[in-house]
Amino acid sequence: xxSGKILVGVLAxxxxxxxxxxxxxxxxxxxxxxKISEKGEGYSDAxxxxxxxxxxxxxxxxxxxxxxxSAFNEQKKPHLNGARKTVKADKG
Numbered sequence: 001x002x003s004g005k006i007l008v009g010v011l012a013x014x015x016x017x018x019x020x021x022x023x024x025x026x027x028x029x030x031x032x033x034x035k036i037s038e039k040g041e042g043y044s045d046a047x048x049x050x051x052x053x054x055x056x057x058x059x060x061x062x063x064x065x066x067x068x069x070s071a072f073n074e075q076k077k078p079h080l081n082g083a084r085k086t087v088k089a090d091k092g
Contacts, residue, residue, distance in 0.1 A: 004054060007050060011043065011046065011047060011050075014043070015039070015040075015043045018039050018043075019036065019039070022035045022036055022039065023036075
């Protein structure tokens with residue numbers, strides 16, 4: 001299973017549990033709304049941070065693959081040029 005999906009599932013479970021705990025607590029409505037708002041902001045910040053880390057990881061992997069493709073291309077370029085000359089010589 002993808003670690004990103006597991007992380008989102010865990011965060012969703014924590015958020016749902018916290019929300020239910022706050023909603024079922026015997027407090028005034030204004031206090032409850034304030035707590036929900038504070039918890040929501042905290043979870044939102046944590047989720048944004050995880051998303052940014054995920055995007056950074058994807059960007060690093062993309063750059064690595066791009067560099068590997070460029071290196072492979074440079075390595076095979078002489079062989080490709082030789083093959084082109086052979087094809088032109090066969091046609092001519």
